[in-house]
Amino acid sequence: xxxxxxxxxxxxxxxxxxxxxxxxxxxxxxxxxxxxxxxxxxxxxxxxxxxxxxxxxxxxxxxxxxxxxxxxxxxxxxxxxxxxxxxxxxxxxxxxxxxxxxxxxxxxxxxxxxxxxxxxxxxxxxxxxxxxxxxxxxxxxxxxxxxxxxxxxxxxxxxxxxxxxxxxxxxxxxxxxxxxxxxxxxxxxxxxxxxxxxxxxxxxxxx
Amino acid sequence: xxxxxxxxxxxxxxxxxxxxxxxxxxxxxxxxxxxxxxxxxxxxxxxxxxxxxxxxxxxxxxxxxxxxxxxxxxxxxxxxxxxxxxxxxxxxxxxxxxxxxxxxxxxxxxxxxxxxxxxxxxxxxxxxxxxxxxxxxxxxxxxxxxxxxxxxxxxxxxxxxxxxxxxxxxxxxxxxxxxxxxxxxxxxxxxxxxxxxxxxxxxxxxx
Numbered sequence: 001x002x003x004x005x006x007x008x009x010x011x012x013x014x015x016x017x018x019x020x021x022x023x024x025x026x027x028x029x030x031x032x033x034x035x036x037x038x039x040x041x042x043x044x045x046x047x048x049x050x051x052x053x054x055x056x057x058x059x060x061x062x063x064x065x066x067x068x069x070x071x072x073x074x075x076x077x078x079x080x081x082x083x084x085x086x087x088x089x090x091x092x093x094x095x096x097x098x099x100x101x102x103x104x105x106x107x108x109x110x111x112x113x114x115x116x117x118x119x120x121x122x123x124x125x126x127x128x129x130x131x132x133x134x135x136x137x138x139x140x141x142x143x144x145x146x147x148x149x150x151x152x153x154x155x156x157x158x159x160x161x162x163x164x165x166x167x168x169x170x171x172x173x174x175x176x177x178x179x180x181x182x183x184x185x186x187x188x189x190x191x192x193x194x195x196x197x198x199x200x201x202x203x204x205x206x207x
Numbered sequence: 208x209x210x211x212x213x214x215x216x217x218x219x220x221x222x223x224x225x226x227x228x229x230x231x232x233x234x235x236x237x238x239x240x241x242x243x244x245x246x247x248x249x250x251x252x253x254x255x256x257x258x259x260x261x262x263x264x265x266x267x268x269x270x271x272x273x274x275x276x277x278x279x280x281x282x283x284x285x286x287x288x289x290x291x292x293x294x295x296x297x298x299x300x301x302x303x304x305x306x307x308x309x310x311x312x313x314x315x316x317x318x319x320x321x322x323x324x325x326x327x328x329x330x331x332x333x334x335x336x337x338x339x340x341x342x343x344x345x346x347x348x349x350x351x352x353x354x355x356x357x358x359x360x361x362x363x364x365x366x367x368x369x370x371x372x373x374x375x376x377x378x379x380x381x382x383x384x385x386x387x388x389x390x391x392x393x394x395x396x397x398x399x400x401x402x403x404x405x406x407x408x409x410x411x412x413x414x
Contacts, residue, residue, distance in 0.1 A: 014227065016346070017230050017370055018297075020221065020226070020228075021218075021227075022225045023224050023225075088224070090225075091309075092309075100370075102298075102299075104299070107319060108299045109316060109317070110317040111314065112314060112315040112317060137224065145310070163307075
């Protein structure tokens, strides 16, 4: 398969030095890339700013913001069979980016707007022979929100995982399929989980 | 000398996964620590979340937020001769931290308040036999703002450097003394700059 994997956080600039970030370490993405390469697949990686070491791939696109990741994914997806959207893309970005460095004086209000919805856009452009795996990082007990995303965004399989997955070496996920199936997994090391998920994703093409 | 060095950025939580960060890499702090150890000084390092390798010191305190760094500096400063405040401490933090993960819906407004002013507090508690070196990261041409900080915060020496110093391996700084002297330096590698600055800081004790 030709697999497109996104990984890491995005950063949304507030001014020349400050940004809104998130705690994604990129470890899940790194595990997926390793598992995909080990299984002989061709991998394109679209990567936000991370500090963990990433396995080297034939094609890697470094991005910073959600807008850049959106553009890269929409450009790359048509030439791939499968998208695994492991990146923790910012949902919000400051409406106005100050070109200088904001001086410290009084209070500061940062008005934010929603970023592009990458999964939803991919869901709209997806061909019959393509598949898409999404990730839904939620507080515990919010499987309902993950299910709603699955249907609304035309995703084939969503990985629901609790927020404490970030920066952790292990993951306890629930897999949610478009046909309503649910699979609750045990606590797994990210490497084991990546291998399992890749197997489930391969089976999506038999549907 | 017993030198207290702060390094790296701080992160100010917005919710369980998002935060306001800045582009400080911690490289300047790492260079200062290396130069201080090489010169035989005793170093305590107070460090924000960085991904660069830090030289090992006998005493290291890892912090995340400006409030934690403020508390650590005020606790440590009395037992040190010199503070070198190389950390890029956030000037603002969200007023309210959401305990969960904010869902993406509509727009988002983040109300921020100023953080503790660490340098100013150190300036107030500084004994006659202690010295303090501050850093002022400003847009080009804002030396005036750095000078104003120097006087208001009772700092002995301020390093004015332009915002493009962040994540760069080199630095072009202007040193500003409390007595009004200014020293404009050439572009230097951070290691060279650290050695030079440490020499200047040592001379502050002869004043």
